[in-house]
Amino acid sequence: MAIRTEAQAIPGILPGKVGVWWFLASEIMLFGGLIATFIVFRLGSTGWHGDAAHLSVPIGATNTLVLLTSSLTMVQAFAKAEDVNERGLRNNLALTILMGLAFLGIKAIEYSSEVWAGYTPASGIFWSFYYTMTGLHALHVLAGAIVNSILLGAGRLRNPLRLELAGLYWHFVDIVWIFLFPLLYLA
Amino acid sequence: MRESGAAVLDVHAHHAERGFWRTYVFSTDHKMIGKQYLSLGLFWAVVGGLLAHVMRWQLAWPETAVPGWGEVGPETYNVLVTMHGTIMVFFVAMPILLGAFGNFLIPLMIGARDMAFPRLNMLSVWVFALASLVLLVSFFIPGGAASAGWTGYPPLSAKAEYTGVNWGMDLWILAHALEFAAFLMGGVNYLTTAIALRVPGMTFFRLPLVIWQLLTATTLFLLSVGPLIAGAVMLLLDRIIGTHFYAAEGGGDPLLWQHLFWFFGHPEVYVILLPAVGLVLDVLPVFARKPIFGYRWIIYSTIAAGGLSFIVWAHHMFVSGMDPRLAMPFSITTILISVPFAFIMFAMIATLWKGSIRFDTPMLWALGFVAMFIVGGLTGIFNGSAPADIYISDTYFVVAHFHYTLFSSVVFGGFAGFYFWFPKMFGRLLSEPLGKIHFWLTLVFFNVTFFPLHNIGLAGMMRRIANPLEYEFLVPHQWINVVATVGGMLLLASQIPFVVNVVWSLLAGKTAPKNPWGANTLEWTAPSPPPHLNWGETLPVVYRGAYEYSSPEVAEDWLPQDRTLAARSR
Helix, strand or coil: CCCCCECCCCCCCCHHHHHHHHHHHHHHHHHHHHHHHHHHHHHHCCCHHHHHCCCCHHHHHHHHHHHHHHHHHHHHHHHHHHCCCHHHHHHHHHHHHHHHHHHHHHHHHHHHHHHHCCCCHHHCHHHHHHHHHHHHHHHHHHHHHHHHHHHHHCCCCCCHHHHHHHHHHHHHHHHHHHHHHHHHHHC | CCCCCCCECCCCCCHHHCCHHHHHHCCCCHHHHHHHHHHHHHHHHHHHHHHHHHHHHHHHCCCCCECCCECCCHHHHHHHHHHHHHHHHHHHHHHHHHHHHHHHHHHHHHCCCCCCCHHHHHHHHHHHHHHHHHHHHHHHCCCCCCCCCCCCCCCCCCCHHHHCCCHHHHHHHHHHHHHHHHHHHHHHHHHHHHHHCCCCCCCHHHCCHHHHHHHHHHHHHHHHHHHHHHHHHHHHHHHHCCCCCCCHHHCCCHHHHHHHHHHHHHHHHHHHHHHHHHHHHHHHHHHHCCCCCCHHHHHHHHHHHHHHHHHCHHHHCCCCCCCHHHHHHHHHHHHHCHHHHHHHHHHHHHHHCCCCCCCCHHHHHHHHHHHHHHHHHHHHHHHHCHHHHHHHCCEHHHHHHHHHHHHHHHHHHHHHHHHHHHHHHHCECCCHHHHHHHHHHHHHHHHHHHHHHHHHHHCCCECCCCCHHHCHHHHHHHHHHHHHHHHHHHHHHCCHHHHHHHHHHHHHCCECCCCCCCCCCHHHHCCCCCCCCCCCCCCCCCCCCCCCECCCCCCCCECCCCCCHHHCCC
């Protein structure tokens, strides 16, 4: 005898969405702590502007553009999924993944040029923050790309909710970069 | 169509069809996961208790070897201090109060068949088991376990040459990271379950208070742990690749760690306290046969205390060298936070007023919690006010304070919950006489152990010293250390009736009825122990709040949450 076991989610509440939002809340506090620390240190010290000037604004701006565009294709993928347009969904999701990987590739090139120029994480407090903040963010981009790849590889997507949840996370990662770029490159 | 993977449970996952491994080891059943957290927590309680015993022996008779352990030098003593604190807070209090009771009670009390994400729940307990393994291994590697204090302050924790411990410190950070991951998964599950899976009629203001307390505690954990994770990443990078976050010579600041640690660390003490308060709040009305006093105001106070707990952290840092102008605002917020907690304590006492009190074992532990926590709460006012704290900071007065708060939460609150829900968890009754002996011995020897620490703290004894006899001004007070140590040994021995009781009950105890205490909440409408998926074909429906005891509407002195007035028995 098997019991009918619908877990009786209250109508109108999607457990997956509630869970992802709570997860994102704790992620906001993770990056919030890091960013707040950076701002306090930045305000309290002198001579950081010189270090920050060694970062390449064009590369950072390009990466910003890549990541913002990937959020657009993510939204497009979800819209296609709601229209039951399987082909459009897959194309947009693949584009999102590719742009995520492009972001990571550009970041890797940027890191190596900085390391060749002699700026390692141990070169000073600015560089410690720079590598930690962007590195932690890059790990999040990688995680998002993996989640998206799993969705793409799982074949026909019957449930748009999963795509929406992946999208919430992807946009969050995007928004974090919108804070990191001006703080590290422009300020 | 499936709404989401989480909203529908596996229809084929019926208890009887599952093998040994899926039932006891890799189980997705919230009750089994709760018991797994409980077992791991009890295991660590034994380890943490033995470390405390070695420390206490060393403090009472510093010149003699500890029986069964050997000589304790200052380096070993640092390991003992560090690991005792780490284990008791993160590997005993959290898994028992949040992991065990959270998992066991949340679905049963809100009328859900399981957690919202059962597989994530299983992952949570296994990541915690991995964290336990990492911490255990760290005792046996070259250099030994971490010894930079349970708070891991740099520069002590940032450079191996300062403590002589290298790998132990890295494993300590790793164990914390795994533990935080486990409780993040658990926390997301708790909150989602309570928000999304409540049974019809179970509104937020009909939830039992322990659920409110668990949810508030979980929220505090989710929102405070992020900055510490960031801080731990920085500490690990400082140790491994030579960044300079905490090194003043490289432009960093060791105080940064203290801010990040205590931004988490202070909410963390409420993560431990609130579930214990919740357990006691749910035990008191059952044994006073009276509705809880001020149900909604307890909830508002809890939320207020939770909010305030985010802006009190620097009261741990009055002597750290931070800007002294910060002392007054943080003193004010700290003393402010005692207002909502005082309200909750008054509500507990007012619940007893004119009740017909039954002194069963769970009630004794609950009353013990109220009495002992008030002592800890009152000494907290001394610590929270900067002028007093500057005198008593880092003395045994502080040690006495946080043992009165944390020990009362974990042990008195935890045992109140354990004795109360044991029949539901295991389907057997515990022996009342043994339970009462356990309570009275624990109460007496807890006070013999920890009350004198106030006095020796005020006499100036510092925390974390391996040999008090090296300080001339402490020599006349050494008898206090001896009293506390003898009390501590008897306190450990007082747990023997508990072990006997549990083993005896599991082997030969009387079978527990569905509702042995005459309680109202939903878990008592399920069989003892509840089967997989908790209820049979139909779930209960909720018609009323959780605390309608001695209602004039019915002949019995309790009125379960799932009973309609039409079905009244008078």
